[in-house]
Amino acid sequence: MGIFPPCHSSEMLEKLFETVCGKIKDEPQTEQRKIKGTVVLMKKSVLDATDVVASLLDRFFELFGKGVSLQLISVNVDPANGNRGKLGKEAYLEDWITKFTSLTAEHDASFDITFDWDESLGVPGAFIIQNQHHSQFYLKKVILEDVPGHGQVVFLCNSWVYPKNRYKYERVFFTNKTYLPSETPEALRLYREEELINLRGNGNGMLKDWDRVYDYAYYNDLGHPDKGKDYARPVLGGSKEYPYPRRIRTGRPPNKKDPNTESRLFLLNLNIYVPRDERLTHVKFSDFLGYAVKSLVQVLIPEMRALTDDTINEFDSFQDVLNLYERGVKLPDGHTLDEIRKCIPWQLLREIVRSENGERFHKFPMPDVIKEEKTAWRTDEEFGREMLAGVNPVIIRCLQRFPPISKLDSQVYGNQDSIITREDVEKNMNGLTVEEAIENNKLFILDHHDALMPYLRRINTTTTKTYASRTLLLLQDDGTLKPLAIELSLPHEDGDAHGAVSEVFTPSEHQGVEDSIWQLAKAYAAVNDSGYHQLISHWLNTHAVIEPFVIATNRQLSVLHPIYKLLKPHFRDTVHINALARQILINANGVLERTVFPGKYAMEMSSAVYKNWNFTEQALPQDLIDRGVAVADPNQPHGLRLLIEDYPFAVDGLEIWAAIKAWVEEYCCFYYPADDKVQGDSELQSWWKEVREVGHGDLKDEPWWPTMQTQAELIKACTIIIWVASALHAAVNFGQYPYAGYLPNRPTVSRRFMPKPGTPEYAELESNPDVAFLKTITAQFQTLLGVSLIEILSRHSQDEIYLGQRDDAPYWTTDDQPQEAFKRFSEALIHIETRIMERNNDGSLRNRYGPAQVPYTLLYPNTSDDKKEVGLTGKGIPNSISI
Known part of the structure; x- marks a missing residue:
């Protein structure tokens, strides 16, 4: 039976054909064009070799059309697509079968791709990618050439793309345009919102490599209760007793013995979940494996x-x-x-x-502190100088009340005030009285007493035998610090409420046992400073406090967001480094507990210090003022006058801080010209709310948090984040091996108390002081373990990206003014490098080198490509906490 009536069927067909043709002629015709593109990616590798089996399978299935496809999304709305952008036709990567890529990791491969493009679609704003292969690849960027009416269009991707069956949603990538949420083209808004939802996950289940989920968890993965009570550790975070920043969630099941503790992986298993895009590169991970094995x-x-x-x-x-x-x-x-x-x-x-x-x-490589002068580390001048230019130059304070007082609760800890007297110190104060020195801001203190005393009784029940210390110093006319007295305190044997039992030691004018006792007193103070440095200055105040910002940024700020683009380079590798640290360094009986004096109480002690952490005080100018080493002075270049003019960390740091602030201010003002832009940015407000209430949720009610209602608050917050993640971390990390690689200079453990007259230990100190000293500080095996650790932590990797550089340049934004501002920032850092070297060559600045002849270069940016160094350089500011 035919489809037309039997009569006049030919005439009807003829009329129908004429009608259709006429309509086609009447409709406006759009030009079909071909758009050529280049896709740059890196194939999956297992350390240094590609996954050969998966590669062969991928080539085989390419023959059947199961390859990698891209589908462009227009910025023009298509009602039929749910008011999203119009979709172009799928296009496939070309020559996957015939193109053989390098067998070594970290090599890019470029593939051609050709899109059919209808000009009515307008400009592409995003694309959907489908990977029908058997293995993942790292998609770096996609560049379209000669898009009609728009020229080159760039998609900066920098993400691992797994086979499509691993996702329950479409993988979408956006162009390198920058949009505030309210200014996003309507066609892309739903894609933008859905991508953030995908990254947040649903809070359930054990996470896999391909999940891409950024979520929060407590530090409940440090202990291993199954191995016994000595391996149990308290959960850090989520309580008033043990507050802590949040870490990335893995979703591993609870420990069988303690449901509040997350189960741990086998010690040698470093395949810990972090979102795949946060993992170290193959080159850096290979380096890290070498250090992990040595540890x-x-x-x-x-x-x-x-x-x-x-x-x-x-x-x-x-x-x-x-x-x-x-x-x-x-x-x-x-x-x-x-x-x-x-x-x-x-x-x-x-x-x-x-x-x-x-x-x-x-x-081991020769540490800088003994490279030129083998014994200079023992001098009082070098001991004082390292408080200004060593690995922990962020603790020293100006003493404004004598004798020093304690802030510990006297109802619990009794009298913890210092017993240092005028007679103890004035004999070495070059004729000054205590009152004159305080009035002229010449008395300084390195004070670890209050932080350690609450834990000291428990710490000393282990093999550790140490004190809580206070060290007083005099600022001399030549700019150097002269140690005056060291107070060593222990808890009272009758109980904490009875206060401290303290003894004061002063420099000896004569060789002999008195000088040996003074050297031991300095060693006990150095042990305190080493432990506080690793746990607080380094781990807590950089690594741990930054991780919540990384998580919140990926959960709440789209890749299109200007603040995401500003901060993303400063979060590189941090989440993965922290996860590895929890697995082998800061875990129960891990490397840190084995090599640093607080031992099993290390992380618990850092939690106690976190109670007093204050985000706004992490700003360098505020920190210097709070420690009394600087005062506000509008006539000075940075608005501050340093009370110690030759303070290398502060002098160099203020220049770096000013450069960061100028760059952030110029950048933020471009996108947020007025406060109402900050207030009306929904993503920005959600980001800051989550940082405060979740990421640092244990401190959410503190009054010092910025409200994020003004341009100035945004600039300050971003400047602090970048400073902490880059310069502050560099200052407290990369000097570890130069100064602490020689353990007698920075011992991490003391194993016996100060010897008393009449004891065998005192007799040994008299007869063989070097042996007595070495028996007191870090033992040989602990030294091997500790030095192995800091050797790797102090190295700059081959693929380091330094402050003032971007690995996504020049494509990170299409906006010219931010690009120019970043160029000015990079140039400013190069000028700072020159000034740092000039200061180091100024012989009148004695703290720049000191008796050990170690120049202060820890805040040397290392931005110039032609001068860049890798390894144990003792210089360079990476963009992020990447080791």
Whole structure:
């Protein structure tokens, strides 16, 4: 049966054909064009080799059209697509089968792609990608050439794309345009909102590599209760007793013995969940694996001890310590490397051993502090200088009341005020009285008393035997700090409420046992400072406090958002580094607990300090004022006058701070010309609310939080975040090996108390002070473990990106003014580099080098590509907390 009536069917067909043709002629015709593009990506690699099987499968399935497709999304609205952008036709990557890419990691591959484009679609604003392969790839960017009426269009992607079956949503990437939420083209708004929803997840389940979920969790993954009470640790965060910043959620199931503790991975398993785009690059992760394996020397200790003599865990002389750098550790008499291999898996030993003549291992690079002068670290001047230009230059304060007083609750801890007297200090004050010194801002203190005393009784029940210390110093006319007295305190044996038991030590004018006692007093103060540095100045005040900002930024700020684009470079690698730290460093019985004096109470103690953390006080000018080392002075370049003019950290830091602030101010003012723009930005307000109420939720009610209602508050907040993530971290991290790589200079543990007259220890101090000193500080195995750790932490990686640089330049934004502002920022940092070197060459500034002849370069930006150095350079400010 035909589809037309039997009569006049040919005439009807003819009329129908004429009608259709006429309509087609009447409708406006749009030109169909081909748009050529380039897709730059990096194929999946397993460390240094590609996944060959997956690669072969992908090539095979390409033959059947199951490849990688892209579908452009227009900025023009299509009602049929739910008021989203109009969709173009799918296009596929070309030449995947025939293009063989490098077998080594970190190599880009470029693929051509051709889109059919209808001019009625307008300009592309995003695209959907589908990966029908069997393995993931890292999509770097997509560049379209000669888009009609628009020229080049760039999509900056920088994200891992997994096979499509891993997602329950479409993977969407946007162009490098920058939009406030209210200014986003309507066609892209739903895509923008849905992408943020996907990144937040639903808060349930164990997360997998491909999940891309940014969510929060407490620090409940440090303990391992299954192994016994010695491995149990309190949950940090979520309580008044143990407040803490939040970390990234993994969703691992609870520990079987303690449901409040998250189950842990096997020690050697470093495949910890973090969103895939936050993971270290293959190059950096390979470096980190080398350090992680070396840090597992702890696994070897029982086997090694079985081979050793009675003194293997002690250095017998300072030359033994120097041998770590000059010769390496000698194997015990009668034993060979082959015997050690029988005890240790060779893969681990290969990372640990640095063979010399076949019988020596673990030779370390020479630390800067002993490179030029082997004994200068023992001088009082170098001891004081490192408080201004060492690895922890952020603690020293101006003393404004004598004697120092405690802020600890006297109802709980009794009298904890200092017992230092005028007689103790005035004999070394160059004729000044205490009152004159205070009036002229010349008395300073390194005070670790209050932070440590509440934990000291418990700490000293372990193998550690240490004190809570106060160190008083005089600022001399030549700009150097002269130590005057060190007070060492212990809890009262009758209970905390009875106050402290303290003893004061002062410099000796004579050689002999008095001088040896003074050297030990300085060592106890250095132990306090080393532990506080690692736990607070370094871990808590940079790594831990920044992680919530990373999480909130990815959850609440779209990649199109200007503040996302501003802050993203300063979050690179931080979440992954922190996750690795929780797995092998700061966990129960981890490397930190084994090498730093608070031991099992380390993280708990950092929680107690976090109670007093204040975001606004992280601004460098405010920090200097709060510590009394600077006063406000509008006539000075940075609005401050330093009370210690030759304070390298502060002098260089203020220049870096000013450059960051100028850059942030220029950038933010471009997008937020008035306060109402800040107030009306829905994503920005959600971001700041989440930072306060969730990421740092234990401190959410503190009155010091900015309200984020003004342009000035936005500028200040972003400047603080960038300063902490870049310059502050550089200042307290990359000096670790130069100064603390030689453990006698920065011991991390003390193993016995100050010897008393009439005891064997005192007799040993009189007869052999060097041996007594070495028996008091960090033991040999702890030294090997600790130095192994800080050697890697102090290295700049091959792929480091420094302040003033962007790995996504020049495509990170299409806006010219921010691009020009960033260029000015980079140029300003280069000028700062020049001024830092000029100051270091000024012989009148004695704190720039000091007796140890170590120049202060920790805040040298290292921005100039032609001068860039990697490794143990002791210089350079990476953009982010990337190690």
